[in-house]
Amino acid sequence: MGSRICEMLNIKYPIFQGAMAWISEYNLVAAVSNAGGLGIIAGGNAPVEVVREQIRKTKELTDKPFGVNIMLLSPHADDIAKLVCEEKVALVTTGAGNPGKYLEMWKENNIKVVPVVPSVALAKRMERSGVDAIIAEGCESGGHVGELTTMALLPQVVDAVSIPVIAAGGIGDGRGIAAAKMLGADAFQIGTRFLVAKECIIHKNYKHKILRAKDIDTRVTGRSTGHPVRALKNKFTKKFAQLEKEGASPEELDNFGAGTLQRAVFEGDVSNGSVMSGQIAGLISKEQTCEEIIGELVTEANNIMKKTLNI
Numbered sequence: 001m002g003s004r005i006c007e008m009l010n011i012k013y014p015i016f017q018g019a020m021a022w023i024s025e026y027n028l029v030a031a032v033s034n035a036g037g038l039g040i041i042a043g044g045n046a047p048v049e050v051v052r053e054q055i056r057k058t059k060e061l062t063d064k065p066f067g068v069n070i071m072l073l074s075p076h077a078d079d080i081a082k083l084v085c086e087e088k089v090a091l092v093t094t095g096a097g098n099p100g101k102y103l104e105m106w107k108e109n110n111i112k113v114v115p116v117v118p119s120v121a122l123a124k125r126m127e128r129s130g131v132d133a134i135i136a137e138g139c140e141s142g143g144h145v146g147e148l149t150t151m152a153l154l155p156q157v158v159d160a161v162s163i164p165v166i167a168a169g170g171i172g173d174g175r176g177i178a179a180a181k182m183l184g185a186d187a188f189q190i191g192t193r194f195l196v197a198k199e200c201i202i203h204k205n206y207k208h209k210i211l212r213a214k215d216i217d218t219r220v221t222g223r224s225t226g227h228p229v230r231a232l233k234n235k236f237t238k239k240f241a242q243l244e245k246e247g248a249s250p251e252e253l254d255n256f257g258a259g260t261l262q263r264a265v266f267e268g269d270v271s272n273g274s275v276m277s278g279q280i281a282g283l284i285s286k287e288q289t290c291e292e293i294i295g296e297l298v299t300e301a302n303n304i305m306k307k308t309l310n311i
Helices: 004-009 026-034 048-061 077-086 100-108 120-129 150-160 174-182 204-212 235-245 250-257 260-267 279-283 290-310
Strands: 015-017 039-042 066-071 091-095 112-117 134-137 165-168 187-190 218-221 229-232
Touching (some): 015 039, 026 039, 026 048, 026 066, 026 290, 039 048, 066 077, 077 100, 100 112, 112 120, 120 134, 150 174, 174 290, 204 260, 229 235, 235 250
Parallel strands (some): 015 187, 066 091, 112 134, 134 165, 165 187
16 A cells, blocks of 8 residues: 555555545544544635644644645635644645645645646646645545546546546545556545544534435535535435526525535534535445544455455
8 A cells, every 4th residue: 555645745554534624623634644544634714723723733633744725715725825834734735726826835844735636637737836746536526526537537637647646536445445546546535434433523413314325315516606516415405406407696506505514514404404425425334433444445455456466
C-alpha cells in the first residue's frame, strides 16, 4: 500500500478521509490520522475561529499529519488560507474554485496543496499552477458532484498529469481500492464509509439510514443551480426535485436547501434533512472504529492485489 503520497505526507496508508461539511470534525479527523490514514477537517463556510478551534483540538488528539479542506467560495477562504499557515497544517485540499492565489503562501509554509477536480482540463491546469497532487472525484461520491464517473475520470486524469492522483467517489471497500490502484491511483479518498465510524459525531438516525441504504437509494438534486448534490432519497430530495421540475429559481432552491444538512447531522431529521451520501452506501453494513475500517480496507485490498498478481 506504499505510494508517493505516503512518502510525501509521512503517513502509513494512502487513505484520505473525505472532507464532509459539518461532519469531518476533530474527533473523526484525529481518529483517521491515528489509524494511519490522513484525516481532513472540512472548513465549509465556517468562520476562521471555528476552523482554528478544530485544528487545535485535532492536535490535542494526534501528533500525526492531517489536512484542512478549504471551500474557495467561502467568504472566509482568505482568512482560513492564512490560518493553515499559522497553524502549520500538513496539507490543504480545495474545492469550488482555483487555489492559485494562495499557492505561493502555502508553498512558503511547506503545505502540500491538493485540489479536487472533476475533469482532465482542470487537472492539467492545476498541475501547471504547481499543486502537489490531484483528487480526481467521480460523481458516485456524496455531496457536491461532477458529471464523470470515477471509472471514466480517473485513468484519463492519471494519463494527463505526472503528479500523484488520489481517487475519490465510489470507493467503499478493498475491492474499490484495488480497482482504483489498477487504474493508476496513488491514494484513495473515502467519505461515506467513515460516516458510520464510531468516532463520527453525526446523529444515530443518519448512521442508521446509511446502514439501511440500498444500491439505488441516492439521488442527485440541484443540477439547475449549477451545484448538484448527491444524497439519500427522502422527503427533502423529493420536494427539491419537484421544485426544480416546476422551474424554481436557483435562489428559491438555495433557500429551500439552506440548513438541511445540519438538520440531518445534528437533529437526526433524515426525512426533511439532506442526508448526503455516496452510491456505495449500499455496501456498508456495520459501524466500526476508524482503525477497524482502515485495517479492513488495507487487508482486503492487499489480498485482492496479491491474488491478482499471482494469476
